[in-house]
Amino acid sequence: MQDLVRATTLAGVGEFITQMGADLNRWFRDVGIDPDLIGDQSNFVPYSAVAAVVARGARDLRIPDFGLRLSKVQDLSIMGPLAVLARNSPRVDTALHSFITYLYSYSPAISNELRTGPSTSSFEFDIQIRNVASPDQMVERAVGVILGMFQLLVGPDFCPTEVTFRHAPISPVPIYEQFFGSPVRFGCFANAVTFPTSLLVLRREGIDEVTRSMVLRMLEDTYRENLDDRIRELVRRLLPARRADLTDVAHTLAVHPRTLQRNLDNRGTSFGQIVEEVRKDLALELLAIPEMPLALVAHQLGYSEQSVLSRSCQRWFGTSPRRLRGRITSTIEVVPTD
Known part of the structure; x- marks a missing residue:
């Protein structure tokens, strides 16, 4: 953010x-x-x-x-x-x-x-x-x-x-x-x-539809430019509550889930891909905090079990969370695997 x-x-x-x-x-x-x-x-x-x-x-x-x-x-x-x-x-x-x-x-x-x-x-x-x-x-x-x-x-x-x-x-x-x-x-x-x-x-009187349309177009342009960042922010915020799904994020953005997914498709990405990227970045950030228990790291990433965190770290970085933490805290550069 x-x-x-x-x-x-x-x-x-x-x-x-x-x-x-x-x-x-x-x-x-x-x-x-x-x-x-x-x-x-x-x-x-x-x-x-x-x-x-x-x-x-x-x-x-x-x-x-x-x-x-x-x-x-x-x-x-x-x-x-x-x-x-x-x-x-x-x-x-x-x-x-x-x-x-x-x-x-x-x-x-x-x-x-x-x-x-x-x-x-x-x-x-x-x-x-x-x-x-x-x-x-x-x-x-x-x-x-x-x-x-x-x-x-x-x-x-x-x-x-x-x-x-x-x-x-x-x-x-x-x-x-x-x-x-x-x-x-x-x-x-x-x-x-x-x-x-x-x-x-409550209906309001004296509105200017022309002005409203002009401002909406301008804000829509800004909205599309910042859509990826906005979704990432919401996913990060909703992960601990295990609510980082397409429906909840779309509801928060006041758009239909199909509309949101279509916008992401047009950008060559998907909601699932964004969630994966946010989790990976957040894992690196949280694992850099030595005193944070791995169970809490898993919770913050929206996982119900620590074992899911272990499998994810193996997929993302080719190693376990504990070993990855050791590398991060010892200032050794970590290069994610494809």
């Missing part, structure tokens, strides 16, 4: 930091971000660098709800074309599925998921990369932006049924409840905004 996000994510950040009396240019340059890139749709910056700026804001300015406050001065426009697509989606569910499908064009470092139920549904957010400074601040910023998205799609008076976070509160709970206008729970399964399922089919 790539540590990248569109520079539009910085829109409003500079003004907010400056208003708080901080040195914008110094903060950005300290993490390797060129201040001139702020709001530039055509450029990417490291997601981890943006997180470092937000973490510094919370720490140095002593504002524990920095991420939430930042989400108030930003709006959906930081998402670039995704914001335009959302504004011109005929229904709420169409907008949410578009976000999930094309989010990769904004940032491959994060993910969204829609979970639907009979009475309530939830729109979830997660960070897919490791070693992010103060990830809780970035999660709260993102969930705040998601609240704004729903207020755009449904109406300014929208309030969630509830909001949940995986982390413990980093601000007094009443601050969250006032911000979201709903109950807020912590230590939960997902970072999510929960809402009535009936809102998914």
